[in-house]
Amino acid sequence: MRYQDHEIDNTAVYGLVDCNQFYVSCERAFAPHLEGQPVGVLSNNDGCLVALSPELKALGVPRGMPGFKIRDIVGNNKIYLFSSNYELYGDMSARVMRIITSMSDDIEVYSIDEAFTLFNNVHASFNLLGHVKEVREKVKQQTGIPVSIGLARTKTLAKIANKIAKKSKAGIFDLTDPSMIENVLKRVDIADVWGIGRQHTKRLIRYGIYTAYDFMVAPAYKIRKEMSVCGERTQLELKGVPCISMEVAPPTPRSIVCSRSFGKPVGDINEMIEASSTFCTKAMQNLRKKNQVARTITVFISTNPFKDTKQYANYASGSLLEYSAYTPDFIAIATALMKKIFRNGYLYKKVGVMLTDMIDKNRTCPSLFDHDNHRSVKQQAMVAIDSINDRFGKDIIFFASSGVQRSWSMRREMVSPRCTTRWGELLRIVD
């Protein structure tokens, strides 16, 4: 076993900093009257509930519930619902991450609302608990976002510590002391362990494994057989052996997806082409931002599976001969692919595109058969369009194939102002 070759560093401590009900907290940061009130944030298209305040939870509303069913549950109780406002949440996230970065040795931004941190050389003389308390206070003071922090010797244990922190008044829980682990894990459901999803939970319960502790002491070969190396790693992590290291630099992405559900059912091929063209444009902007080029695009479409109507779903892929980051190259393929998989007589709910076969833009080498004489002009055109859109707002310049009306666009009927990123939507103190 390789892990035994390494000396475990007993002075390294992992932290998991997680924003409490992040989207709700972002809404509250600019609307203090929402404090103490039942608040919820809906997913794209005002689809289902993705973030809810404890007050809303207390009314019996579960996470993931479709927006239109919430009324049935809450009755006449006054609640505040918001469409998701990713521009606001993304910017708030960046502010939180900057503060955490400035106060730890290493940080891995794990998602929009959580980050792993690494504290090296933690000796008895250093008051780590006091330090993370400061982190927590500084984030709250400078952004208005409350965070919980879990500390432990591995990332998986830090996740567990964080869950406990979230329920505590202090918002911090320290699980670095090995003698505490056994007792703590006995009180953690197996389903709540990072890396154990719904499917594995069902199987493990059949084997009589109900808690994180049961899992930790189960025979390793059995875990390996049932769950492959991933399960084995999780087990070791629970035992305090770090197997999952920090990813400090974000890895270059292997694929980029852009897809949306429509605000209304769509049966017309021209609207479908508009949508694939729109999502293709977004995906390509993202690709260029990451300094990547791609060769392959996949288009996928589907009807509404929740409806009792004729169902159809399909996808198709196509590739360029050369790597490219030039949007029109891909819109042309996407349009051809859409024509190929589109079937008349269905009402579609969703379209998406996925870019794959990606590499760093500096690593391309021209092919013998590359007859594209306009390569540099195309590149300059993209740079120009991107900078204009960055400066004056997304979509100032767009491709005609993406349509103008876009009557299929997603619903966002309860969206708050993007007060940290748009001059026109600054917070108003007095109306």
Place this chain on the structure above:
DNA sequence: TCTGGGGTCCTAGGACCC
């Protein structure tokens, strides 16, 4: 009326090669 979106990794199995 109305049910999200964006990713990663692992494994098994088939095709193909020598």
Place this chain on the structure above:
DNA sequence: TCTGGGGTCCTAGGACCC
């Protein structure tokens, strides 16, 4: 009678995460 063995690459499907 008797039909190898091992490597690589690709894809699809299934699991997980937020």
